[in-house]
Amino acid sequence: MDRQECLSYLRNVATFELVAECKETRARAGLLHTAHGTVETPVFMPVGTQGTVKGLTQRDLADELDVRILLANTYHLYLRPGHELIRRMGGLHQFMSWPRAILTDSGGYQVFSLSGLRKITDGGVTFQSHLDGDRHVFTPESTVDVQMALGSDVMMVLDECPEYPVSHEYARESMERTLAWARAAFLHFRGKIAGQNTGQSLFPIVQGSMFPDLRRQCAEQVVALEADGYAIGGLSVGEPRPLSLEMVEATEPVLPSTRPRYAMGVGMPEELPEYVARGIDLMDCVLPSRNARNGCLFTSQGRVIIKHTRYKDDPRPVDEACGCYTCRTYSRAYLRHLFQAGEISYAVLATRHNIHRYLDIMREIRHAIVLGQFPKYLKAVRTVPVEVE
Numbered sequence: 001m002d003r004q005e006c007l008s009y010l011r012n013v014a015t016f017e018l019v020a021e022c023k024e025t026r027a028r029a030g031l032l033h034t035a036h037g038t039v040e041t042p043v044f045m046p047v048g049t050q051g052t053v054k055g056l057t058q059r060d061l062a063d064e065l066d067v068r069i070l071l072a073n074t075y076h077l078y079l080r081p082g083h084e085l086i087r088r089m090g091g092l093h094q095f096m097s098w099p100r101a102i103l104t105d106s107g108g109y110q111v112f113s114l115s116g117l118r119k120i121t122d123g124g125v126t127f128q129s130h131l132d133g134d135r136h137v138f139t140p141e142s143t144v145d146v147q148m149a150l151g152s153d154v155m156m157v158l159d160e161c162p163e164y165p166v167s168h169e170y171a172r173e174s175m176e177r178t179l180a181w182a183r184a185a186f187l188h189f190r191g192k193i194a195g196q197n198t199g200q201s202l203f204p205i206v207q208g209s210m211f212p213d214l215r216r217q218c219a220e221q222v223v224a225l226e227a228d229g230y231a232i233g234g235l236s237v238g239e240p241r242p243l244s245l246e247m248v249e250a251t252e253p254v255l256p257s258t259r260p261r262y263a264m265g266v267g268m269p270e271e272l273p274e275y276v277a278r279g280i281d282l283m284d285c286v287l288p289s290r291n292a293r294n295g296c297l298f299t300s301q302g303r304v305i306i307k308h309t310r311y312k313d314d315p316r317p318v319d320e321a322c323g324c325y326t327c328r329t330y331s332r333a334y335l336r337h338l339f340q341a342g343e344i345s346y347a348v349l350a351t352r353h354n355i356h357r358y359l360d361i362m363r364e365i366r367h368a369i370v371l372g373q374f375p376k377y378l379k380a381v382r383t384v385p386v387e388v389e
């Protein structure tokens with residue numbers, strides 16, 4: 001491959017460029033270049049489980065919220081409408097009319113959440129669909145094939161995500177299986193793309209439950225795969241928060257600084273800067289959208305639980321510091337009324353605000369890193385109360 005070809009190849013897989021690093025913490029600002037655009041990091045990825053972020057249109061996501069990368073769930077899309085149908089429709093970007101970047105998980109996390117309905121073997125995992133009870137098998141190879149059919153920019157390897165707590169012995173066994181699956185997935189992926197440019201990257205996942213020694217060992221082994229990026233999985237499974245951060249601290253120094261690091265399934269708004277301070281570049285979580293629908297709105301002054309009587313005649317926006325459409329247009333009193341009345345528009349407006357808030361936090365974080373003021377920012381946000389006072 002000549003230099004020009006090499007550069008164009010690099011532009012078509014997820015390549016990472018470091019822009020600034022914090023001198024006191026492990027925080028960094030970067031650019032993740034994908035075949036579907038460049039993503040400023042650190043970044044929060046809204047979750048579009050079924051190929052849609054519940055309550056929002058792609059126009060809302062792209063034009064108003066300026067989302068650059070979304071997450072979609074392989075498990076759900078595999079079961080319905082099916083990855084082969086999506087492939088025939090031109091891939092997930094075309095199917096859902098989303099021209100920007102997409103990251104897909106491997107489906108493993110959803111399968112492992114179906115405890116009772118699944119069986120793990122060294123070859124993969126057999127499970128029953130939550131929709132109709134049909135039996136299916138996910139293997140390290142088949143989950144790569146499904147994600148290649150979807151055409152996501154960043155794909156994840158099949159991993160086992162143990163629940164919390166588990167014994168050290170089980171965690172080791174499970175971590176070894178995850179590693180063997182990662183190697184099998186990479187072998188399969190590299191064999192499939194040989195000689196062609198699919199524009200897709202595959203990230204392996206560090207597991208090891210809440211044991212720093214296992215996390216380190218797993219990280220050392222996945223680094224040998226020389227991937228375009230690395231994920232830290234198995235967090236947010238019910239463990240105390242300081243423990244999740246400790247696991248990131250155990251893992252991160254082993255991962256190459258030239259590659260993006262993705263903490264899967266995190267976190268609360270106040271946790272985002274904490275993960276970034278520990279060297280994380282990508283995060284995703286259903287919280288902003290799910291909590292929005294349940295009446296919990298995140299603001300720069302803490303949470304607003306919209307059903308509270310105190311908001312029934314409150315003329316102020318949800319967050320006076322927020323520039324989203326919801327905050328520019330509606331009062332807390334009106335949103336509370338929509339929530340109490342069970343109106344669909346409540347979910348739409350609340351989700352729009354919460355996602356905007358998460359993206360604002362990420363913009364503030366990135367700005368602070370670039371200006372060399374992240375430690376000061378971190379100190380300030382740690383004093384914000386959990387709930388609006």
Ligand SMILES: [Zn+2]
Pocket residue numbers: 318319322323324325326327328352353354356357
């Ligand atoms: Zn807002």
